[in-house]
Amino acid sequence: xxxxxxxxxxxxxxxxxxxxxxxxxxxSGLRGLFWYRQDPGKGPEFLFTLYSAxxxxxxxxxxxxxxxxxxxxxxxxxxPEDSATYLCAVQANSSASKIIFGSGTRLSxxx
Amino acid sequence: DSGVTQTPKHLxxxxxQRVTLRCSPRSGDLSVYWYQQSLDQGLQFLxxxxxxxxxxxxxxxxxxxxxxxxxxxxxxxxxxLELGDSALYFCASSPDLGQDVNTEAFFGQxxxxxxx
Numbered sequence: 001x002x003x004x005x006x007x008x009x010x011x012x013x014x015x016x017x018x019x020x021x022x023x024x025x026x027x028s029g030l031r032g033l034f035w036y037r038q039d040p041g042k043g044p045e046f047l048f049t050l051y052s053a054x055x056x057x058x059x060x061x062x063x064x065x066x067x068x069x070x071x072x073x074x075x076x077x078x079x080p081e082d083s084a085t086y087l088c089a090v091q092a093n094s095s096a097s098k099i100i101f102g103s104g105t106r107l108s109x110x111x
Numbered sequence: 112d113s114g115v116t117q118t119p120k121h122l123x124x125x126x127x128q129r130v131t132l133r134c135s136p137r138s139g140d141l142s143v144y145w146y147q148q149s150l151d152q153g154l155q156f157l158x159x160x161x162x163x164x165x166x167x168x169x170x171x172x173x174x175x176x177x178x179x180x181x182x183x184x185x186x187x188x189x190x191x192l193e194l195g196d197s198a199l200y201f202c203a204s205s206p207d208l209g210q211d212v213n214t215e216a217f218f219g220q221x222x223x224x225x226x227x
Contacts, residue, residue, distance in 0.1 A: 032214050043113065043201055043218035044154070087154065091214060097207060098167035099144060099216055103153035 002027045004102035006088050012108045013078055021073040021105045023088030031093040033071050035064050038085045038104070047086075078109045114138065117202050117219035125227055129190040132222045136183055136204030142166070143185040144205075144216055145177055149198040160185055161207060192226045199223050 005024045013019055025033065032051055036044035048057040050066040057064050061082065063074045073086055085104040091097055114137035124130055136143050145157040156169035160179035171177075174192075179185045189196060203216035 034215050036218075041199075041221075041223075043115075043220045044203075045113070046215050046217055049215045089154075097142075097214070098156050098159050098169060099203075100156060101146075101154040 002090060002092050002100050004088055004090055004100055006086075006102035006105050008105060009103070010106040010108070012110065013075075015079060015109055015111050016077050018074070018076045018078070020075070021086055021088075021107070023071040023073070023102055024069060025071070025088075025090045026069075027090050027092045029093035031091045031097065033066055034089045034091070034099065035062075035071070035073055036087040036089065038087055044087055075107070078107075080109045080111050083107055083109045113217040113219065115202060115204050115217055115219035117200075117222050119222060120220065121223050121225075123225045123227060124192060126192055126194060128192050128226075129188065130192065130224065132187040132189070132200050132202075132224075134185045134187070134202030134204075134219060136185070136202075137217055140204035140206050140217075141183065142205045142207035142216070143179055143183070144203040145171075145185070145187050146201045146203065147198050148201060148221075152198075154201065157187070189224070194226050197224055197226045 003026045007022045035047040038044045048064040053068045087104045089101040091099045116135040141162045143160045146154045157171040159167040177187045199221045201221045203218045205216040
């Protein structure tokens, strides 16, 4: 069964303190791995899609990387406005192409 | 703005009642996904439709049903509501046109359902 596990559950950082969030996955043939940001009471906001091991994508202070078993979301010199829950999701390469989400990492950046 | 529209934004109803949540996908997107997010819970996949047909099913209760219409909008019907059904319900859409094509899903702002 397709599964996504994110760690840590919560992370508190000082402004400017870089760190990484982890997403481990098991899927029967990966079609895509997605990162989303979700603010409280809002819908998830799409950040990145990664398709194959070795791929990297960047957006402002965020960089996502992918291996055959896990993905990392690196955040460099974060600001308080980066505080949110970051969600990882996978889609299998099959006709039943549901997108399965992990439980997320709650990131809090202190000024 | 993701381009996905969900109505209503808020809904308060009593136990035992039935409600319908509506989703208009982004223009051109053929796939619609429904998710439930309870307080402090992750996004639980309910069901996916592709071009009017059911494609994948998650942990959707028998009291819940969905459909996608010819104009590609979708409705999620929740019946015999219980207190535990109170949650945020999200709709997402994607082009999902096949292999090697961007397939990420874009989410609406959700419908907050409160069952009292």
